Amino acid sequence: MKILFFRKVKQSLLMFFFIIVVFFSLLFLSFWIEQNNFLDKMRISLSSDIHAYQATFTDELIGIASDVEVIKQLITQNNVLAWDGSTTMFVSPEAKAIVENSMLTITQSIKYFDQMRILNTAGMEIVRINNGEDLAYIVDEVDLQDKSDRYYFTESILLDDNYIYISRLDLNVGNGQIEINDGDYKPVLRFATPIYSDSDQLLGVLVVNYLVNDIFDSLAQLKQNEASQIDIINDDGYYLMSGNDEIEFGFMFDDKLDETVDKYHDFDVLSYTDSTIQQFTVNGYIYTTMSMDDTLFSNTIANQITGDIILTSGSGSYILFSQLAYRNLPEYQQRMNTYLIIGAFLVIIAYVMTRLFDEIEFARKERIYTLKYLSEHDYLTSLPNRAFLMSAIESYVSRHKRMSLMFIDLDGFKNVNDVFGHAIGDASLIESAKRITDHVRDNDIVARVGGDEFIVLFDDLDDIVALKQIAKRILDSFKVKFVFDEVETTLGVSIGIAVYHKGQTIDDLINAADQAMYSIKEHGKNNFAIFK
Numbered sequence: 011m012k013i014l015f016f017r018k019v020k021q022s023l024l025m026f027f028f029i030i031v032v033f034f035s036l037l038f039l040s041f042w043i044e045q046n047n048f049l050d051k052m053r054i055s056l057s058s059d060i061h062a063y064q065a066t067f068t069d070e071l072i073g074i075a076s077d078v079e080v081i082k083q084l085i086t087q088n089n090v091l092a093w094d095g096s097t098t099m100f101v102s103p104e105a106k107a108i109v110e111n112s113m114l115t116i117t118q119s120i121k122y123f124d125q126m127r128i129l130n131t132a133g134m135e136i137v138r139i140n141n142g143e144d145l146a147y148i149v150d151e152v153d154l155q156d157k158s159d160r161y162y163f164t165e166s167i168l169l170d171d172n173y174i175y176i177s178r179l180d181l182n183v184g185n186g187q188i189e190i191n192d193g194d195y196k197p198v199l200r201f202a203t204p205i206y207s208d209s210d211q212l213l214g215v216l217v218v219n220y221l222v223n224d225i226f227d228s229l230a231q232l233k234q235n236e237a238s239q240i241d242i243i244n245d246d247g248y249y250l251m252s253g254n255d256e257i258e259f260g261f262m263f264d265d266k267l268d269e270t271v272d273k274y275h276d277f278d279v280l281s282y283t284d285s286t287i288q289q290f291t292v293n294g295y296i297y298t299t300m301s302m303d304d305t306l307f308s309n310t311i312a313n314q315i316t317g318d319i320i321l322t323s324g325s326g327s328y329i330l331f332s333q334l335a336y337r338n339l340p341e342y343q344q345r346m347n348t349y350l351i352i353g354a355f356l357v358i359i360a361y362v363m364t365r366l367f368d369e370i371e372f373a374r375k376e377r378i379y380t381l382k383y384l385s386e387h388d389y390l391t392s393l394p395n396r397a398f399l400m401s402a403i404e405s406y407v408s409r410h411k412r413m414s415l416m417f418i419d420l421d422g423f424k425n426v427n428d429v430f431g432h433a434i435g436d437a438s439l440i441e442s443a444k445r446i447t448d449h450v451r452d453n454d455i456v457a458r459v460g461g462d463e464f465i466v467l468f469d470d471l472d473d474i475v476a477l478k479q480i481a482k483r484i485l486d487s488f489k490v491k492f493v494f495d496e497v498e499t500t501l502g503v504s505i506g507i508a509v510y511h512k513g514q515t516i517d518d519l520i521n522a523a524d525q526a527m528y529s530i531k532e533h534g535k536n537n538f539a540i541f542k
Contacts, residue, residue, distance in 0.1 A: 022368045029360040037356060041349050048345065049291060052336055056238055056298040057287050060330050063229050063240055064300055067328070068310050070225045071199070074218070075174045075307075075321060077120065078201045082216050084112060085128070085205060091213045098130035098213045106137070110148050113139045117146040122224035124182065124198060128205070130214045131167065133158025143191070157217075166202035166215050169322070175202040176307070176323045179222055179242075179250050181259050188262065197222040197250070197259065226251055238298075238334040245327060247271040247280055271331070279331050294337040303327035388458040390436055391443040399457040402467055403516050412472045414509040416481065417523035418446060420462035421502035421535045430497055437494050438501060445487040449480060465523070472509045474540060481505050481538040488536075502536035504528075509540075 016022035085091065090105035091098055100106035109128070117123045117139045126139040135154040140147055157163050166175035177200035182189045189196050201218045229240070229251070242251040247270035248261045260269030271279050282288050283301040290297045307321040336342050386398035394402075406413045420442055427435035439462065446464055447456045455467040468477070485503060492499050506527025510519050526541040 016364065016368045017372045018368055021371075022364050025367060026360055026364040029363055030357065033356040033360055034353065037349065037353060041345075044345065048342065049296065049336065052296055052334060052339075053289050053298070056296060056332055056334060057289065059238065059240060060287055060298050060300050060332065063242075063330050064302055064306075066228055067225055067242075067330075068302060068307060070228065071176065071307060071321070072310055074199075074201055074220050075176070075319070077116075078174055078203055078216065078218050079319060081113070081116060081126070081218070082203050082205060085109060085216065086207070089208070091128075091205065091207070093207065093211045093213060097132065098136065100136070110137055110139070113137065114146055114148055117141050122221045123218055124196065124221045125217075125219035127157075127217045127219075128214055129157055129163055129217060131212055132156075133160070133163045133167075136214070162200045162202050162217065163215060166204060166217075167212075169204050171204060171206045171210070172318050173203065173320050173322055176200075176321060177202070178244065178323075179328070181262050182219065194223075195259070197226070237336075237339050238332045240330060240332045241271070243271050243279060243329040243331055245280070245329075250328070275333055277333065279329060283327060283329070294335060296332075296334040296336055298330075298332045298334075300330045301327045302330065391440050391458050393443050393447075393464070394455055394457040396457065396459040399455060399459065399465055399467060400516060402455055403519070406467075406469070407510075407516065410512075412470050412510070414468045414472050414477055414507065415519055415523040416466040416468070416477065417506040417508070417520070417527040418464040418466065418484070419504045419527055419531065421504055421531075423462040423501060426499050426501065430499065434494055434497055434499070438492055438499065441492055442488075442501060442503075446484055449483040449487060465520070474507075474509070477507050477509075477540070478538070481507065485536065485538065504530040504535050505538035506530065507538060507540045 016026075088105070088108065090100055090109050092101045100109070113126045117126050118141075121141065124141050126137075127135050128137040130136050134156050135149075138149040138154055140149055162175065162177040166173075169175060179197060179199050182196040182198045199220045199222055201220060202215050204215055205213045207213055239253040240251075241249055241253070244250055244261075246261065249258045249269065249271065252258050257266070257269040257274075260266035277290070277292065277295070277297045279297075279299055282299045283303075285301050285303060285306050287298065287300045289299075303323065307323065337346075386394060386401075388395050403413070420438075423435065423438065426438055439458075442462075443456065443458065443464065446466065450456060450466055450468070453469045454471075455469070457465050457467070459465050468480075471477070484505065488501055488503050492501060504527050506523045506525065506529070508519055508522035508526060514522075522541040526539040530537045530539045
């Protein structure tokens with residue numbers, strides 16, 4: 011398991027974390043660029059959807075407004091209505107029949123017209139066409155209703171001739187109850203425009219109920235980004251169109267009055283009422299919003315219809331809004347997983363690189379150490395060599411330390427080498443080095459300075475008595491035979507001792523110990539002498 015760990019822990023960890031920082035900085039930059047490209051793609055897609063919704067919604071409203079204007083022109087051009095001084099009336103039963111049949115034909119051909127009515131100036135219906143489940147029909151005169159208290163009448167009756175009023179988008183109410191058709195509520199917009207005679211006498215109001223499900227169905231076909239949900243919200247924050255049917259038109263139900271946009275979104279949708287698309291990216295969500303108001307409707311209809319027609323809305327503006335949790339998208343998740351895998355892979359690469367650098371650096375230092383070691387040590391005995399010894403003595407001299415030398419020469423080594431061969435000779439040198447080292451202190455230096463010559467440098471020791479005792483122990487150790495496999499041999503030692511005195515050179519000190527050793531060689535060997 012050692013291979014898993016660094017040899018130089020601190021240095022390697024610093025390098026590892028440096029590589030990690032570089033790798034992850036580049037990875038983050040790559041992710042940031044790719045994420046921005048991805049978000050730009052999402053924003054474009056969402057913006058395109060919102061724009062398509064707005065264009066379709068507006069075009070539908072403009073189309074209905076155009077139809078309403080055509081119907082009004084049909085009524086006014088034929089002069090079928092007249093003012094008798096107190097109320098509005100048809101000029102003849104035949105004129106009434108013509109209007110009823112014309113409105114019936116239009117309602118039958120345009121299925122999203124739920125009702126078409128003419129109200130007199132008092133708000134009483136004088137004609138109403140209902141679009142039944144199977145067929146449009148003319149409502150009997152006895153069933154016509156007073157609509158004078160309805161907001162769409164009270165607001166539209168005050169308009170000039172060139173205005174078309176669009177009511178708030180809500181659910182149709184009949185006889186005090188919210189109407190249900192085939193199990194579904196009927197969201198409607200009421201288009202109303204005042205009817206004037208050629209003499210500018212106000213005659214009444216034309217009201218057309220438009221089934222907004224037609225728009226909703228059209229909008230559902232437009233969305234490109236399936237992950238987003240585009241909602242339509244009114245000025246009060248209530249949902250008019252949403253992916254959740256249960257929260258739509260909450261303002262019309264007592265138990266749903268809290269079903270507003272701020273209940274489901276932290277983003278303050280109602281603060282952004284600009285008619286241009288606005289987008290915000292906050293906490294993993296892309297918010298896209300756009301407002302549709304009277305100005306937008308009027309400008310659009312002015313560009314599409316010849317004539318001075320102005321649209322005015324009874325509900326303020328509609329807000330198109332979408333919230334996309336882009337981090338939950340499969341495409342984004344896939345990117346994240348890819349970058350996590352890349353990140354893990356980069357960690358492994360960083361570790362491998364660090365291990366490689368660590369091993370290279372360790373090997374380099376090992377080579378340097380080995381070269382230095384070989385330059386200062388004897389290859390056979392692993393003892394310091396002459397160069398190491400000279401450097402140590404020079405260091406002691408420069409620091410004025412007490413020291414002494416013991417020059418040791420092996421007696422009988424040449425004979426062992428000649429008789430038993432170099433292998434036994436080398437083994438004898440190794441054993442001799444061991445016996446000398448065993449009898450000196452750990453801080454003393456034992457060096458091999460020649461073939462069978464050794465020098466011991468004693469650190470901070472110049473006591474003659476102590477030096478004699480060490481020399482005797484070394485001599486005694488060589489009295490024990492050398493045994494190598496089946497070969498037995500003996501060696502002796504001649505020892506010269508010199509104590510360093512101030513003013514001596516290194517050569518003087520070594521020569522003194524050498525002379526003392528040779529004096530023993532000349533007088534019987536296997537003993538020691540002190541240079542005087």
